[in-house]
Amino acid sequence: MNRNYLLKKIFQSLITIFLVLIINYILFRVMPGDPLQMLMRNPKASGEAVARTKALFGLDRPWYAQFFLYLRQLLHGDLGLSFLHKKPVLEVIASRILPTLLLAGCAEVIAILVGTVIGIVSAWKRGKKIDVISLSFALVTYSMPTFWLGIVFVAFFSVFLRIFPTTGMVTPGATFISEFAHMVDIGRHLVLPTLTLSLVMIGEYALIMRNSLIDILTEDFITTARAKGFTEQYVLRRHAVPNALLPMVTIVAINLGLVIGGTIQVETIFSWPGLGRLMYEALMNRDYPLLQGIFLLVSISVIGANFLADILYSYLDPRVKG
Amino acid sequence: MKETHAIRRRKAGQFMDSFRKNRMGMTGAIMLCFFLIMAVAGPLLLPYNAMDFGVADDVFAPPSREHILGQDDMGRDVLRALISGARISLSVGILSTLISMVAGTFLGIVAGYSGGKIDVLMMRFTDVFLVLPWLPLMLILAAVLGSSIWNIILVIGLTSWAGTARVVRAQTLTVKERQFIERARAIGAGNGYIMTRHILPNVFPLVFANTILVSAVAIISETTLSFLGMGDTLHPSWGMMLHYAFESGAASIGAYWFLLPPGLCVVGVVLSFTFLGYAFDEILNPKLKKR
């Protein structure tokens, strides 16, 4: 990978982040219930009070100055105050990041591994029984709304079979004799949300991998590898799969945006104390500063992940140039 | 002209031949037909009134002869609600997909064909929409615009065109390199003519397959939005039913008749679109043909 490529990608990511900031700014300016509108609706508010509030929020200045004010506040980590929690937005968000990372991370890793394997097997045995089964499984899971799958799991595993806890991250009111027991309890709570979140992704990854591998298997260099006398397994492992994995890298990165959507649903269903549920709560209570903060954070993380994926891609594919 | 029609028929015939042999595609088509009939004819046979609340005994009443799928948290008939929801879910899915298809195809073709700075600008813009987390964006937009059914259609359309634009642009780039585009320029054709007359028809098969897949995503989106409370209460879709089911704790009571049918319908519709899209992709995409 060369320096040029790196610089280009950094530059592109920065532009994307800037565009996201603009969108974010506009979006939350037109939100019903910005502070000024609230004030205006109050018939007792005097002209002086309106002007004072305007000055306080910088609303008396031209739009570009307001935008720069917004940027400056952002750079200082000032995302405003959450209406709901009466605390700085950043602080509220920070307390909820870890559970989401744990959930989304586990689900993503499982989905990538299982999805890739299913895709490979399916493409390799194209048209055979195992392909039909894998393909059907992938398409069915791909077609399920995440939240519904979650509810069904709760109803079946927690309510009917009673093998996993319904909600939360730890058993409420429980005291743990050791750190290990604490972990086990979290683990038990983690199973169903992770399973839900990963299942809906497995289907997509399996489909992408299957198509990509089928594509690669028609390439001439696969014929060359076969002609060289390698076993089919070797051809698959050494020549076909490394090439077929390339589109996966891009898709996984783009999918991170979707995983965030998935966590909103799963965390709502399972009352998982993460960012997704925080966002749902913020939305329900119209806590705009908090909403804006979360949205900005997840957008920038996704852009960051895409940047990392580009770097990984250039490492895997020598053809990528600056 | 007679002969031109014959050609069209022949082309369509070839497509139908491969389609009929595609088991997945046929399954999807049959399933979709079922839901379409349900959406179009169903409400005529079993009309539904969302205000038709039952008495206390009806709340969460299990399936009976009168109410084949039981009754919901307000004592309403689940089957009738389900049939009424089909019309709403399908319309939202299809209409929002149309917005997404038109926008995505237009931007994709213009960006790909124009190239240069226009392309770079348009694609940067598209990338923003591609990386923006999709569900939060929809939720926020729905909150901004207010949750009416038309806003939901608009929101889903506005957030789902980016993928189509990417696919169309990539395809446009390959079509653009084909010599018949250069030939069209050599005989004096203008850019508008080339884009509509040569690029669009050659990109369309892929747009079509992609659009069907987008419909699947759009229906899931609608369901999810409604489930998360952004739905239009006046037009209860399957997502709204699931919202009420979850809110009323149907899962913990074991009221499966309220929980399963709307969910299965969503899965069924989405699956039929996915099957169709996948089958079209397989038929129309030359690289996926059997080696």
Added chain:
Amino acid sequence: MEMLSVRNLVTQFSIKAGQVKAVDGISFTLNEGETLGLVGESGCGKTTTALSIAGLLPSEGRVVSGEILLSGIDLLTLSQEELRKRRWKDISVIFQGAMNALNPVMKVGDQITEVIMLHDNKNYQEARKQVRELFSLVEIDPDRIDGYPHEFSGGMKQRVMIAMALACRPKIVIGDEPTTALDVMVQAQILNLLERLCRDIKMGLLLITHDLSVLGEIADKVAVMYAGKIVEMGSTEDILTQYRHPYTEKLVHSFPDIYGKREMVSSIPGDPPNLIDPPSGCRFHPRCSLATIRCRTEEPGYIDLGGGHITACHEIRGYEK
């Protein structure tokens, strides 16, 4: 010494419309250090012949009958596993369009070392050393061993392919249109290289091409294929100047000869036949200007013209020089 002997090879493809008789009973032999050119238009079965010999037919195709004897062993009687072990060690292939025949995400050196390690039981370091030698042999700077395919030009990639084909010192190398996509000058370089290698390391080369004029520079023998059959075979001299089959004649005359008269080259009217339902009698008769009733009904056998020159035509008397 006879290395490869193909006898009555019949290969068919099963497609929706029926059985395609892509190769229909061809026989030839290839000796040590000899270059045999197999020439014909697209769809005449020349590539299918190569794939049949190399055991690389796609799943729709299969060898129906015949023998492919390599040093006396019939490859068609071997098991899949035995065949796999012999691939590249006995017969290697230089594919058309080296740009697609090399794995784009793997270093070119590694693509050659892997095959040496597989067949010659060498370790990575030994194999790499051998690759460097091979690179010198095909006139590539050995220091480019760690380059990726996209860093090589078309001609250089074809040299890499040749180095790869020679890696296990095979008895036979099949060149499937090895110079087709290349510029004339690079084509000349590659042909020159192949010719030198045949001479120096005594490999048998089966060169498959649609371009008869290329064979004049490199081949010892030429077999002309039409619609799945060899219609004429002989020394390059025989085919290019003493041709007896009307198809060969037309083919030779479709190339302009800048040292000859400046007159329009010839063309062959009509299209190549459909191999699902080939014409009766001589397969060339619908396009042949000399065709008689006999040509339409009776399939011509081979006539030996001496010195290994054979042809399958009823009307060769009309061709007496």
Added chain:
Amino acid sequence: MKSVMEASALHVHFKARGSFIQEIFSNHQKKVKAVDGVNIQIGEGEIFSLVGESGSGKTTVGKALLALEHKTSGSILFNGEEIPSGTGKSSRRFRQKAQMIFQDPYQSLNPRDIVLDIVGEPLVVNNLIKTSAEKRERVIEALGWAGLRPQEEYLYRLPHELSGGQRQRVAIAAALILNPQFIVADEPVSMLDVSIRADILRLMVEMRDRLGISYLFITHDLSLAWLISDRIAIMYLGKIMEIGSSELIVGSSLHPYTQALISVMPLPRVTKNKKRLILKGETPDPIDLPVGCRFNPRCPVVQDICRRQEPELAEVTPGHQVACHFPKKLLVGAP
């Protein structure tokens, strides 16, 4: 002879895709000099061949002559008038008079259109017909010129239902339908089987003889150029190395590059022991052109001056120009 098409000091440069930093911060961009000072005149009814390897810029010259590629500098005169750029009325008129035949008949026809629409398209695009009956009539006439008879059998076919030769004839019919005066034929037979090349070439010559069409025939195959053209120009890295009548170029070429090309040209003869002038290496990248003569790094008879000074195209005998400091015959005798 009146010249139909005349290009002088034609330059076509492309922006090289430099590194990202350069593209943003440097105003000095590298250029690919695809065509770097070319002069040609093509007379009425003349077949003029431009021969070169890939990367020589021959196709770019052809496209520039038809205003399909923007020229960087130089002038292109068609019937004595500078060719129009853009899409104005004069540009329309020019497009009708100057046409192109493309290399790949599998790629140059829209796979979704029937022959009637493909061949009739120039008429539609240029608003030259009013009714579909008129279109049909004109298309039938053009198909006849291109030797596709009976015409009615082809009208409603799709490209994939035609053989390679038939497709190329359809492309030719579409070029002929506007009654052009000048046609750029870019490798029109290189994708076709050898057995049908002659038909297409014969058709081109026939159209010249009957309708007086002038051609720029672009090819990598010197022997085909020799076969049908009146004059040949040999291109290397964006410049013409040698220009003259076909007999002169093939029989008594003086530029070492031309002679090398001729010596390696495959022939329908036994040439195993023929003396050949095989040049080392491959055509270099046109981004960094060698100083002096652009052929000097590969030239078998290079001298000091060749590395310093670029030779201009100069007349050695009437009608025979060579761009070489030391034009002479290197190999003697046919094989």
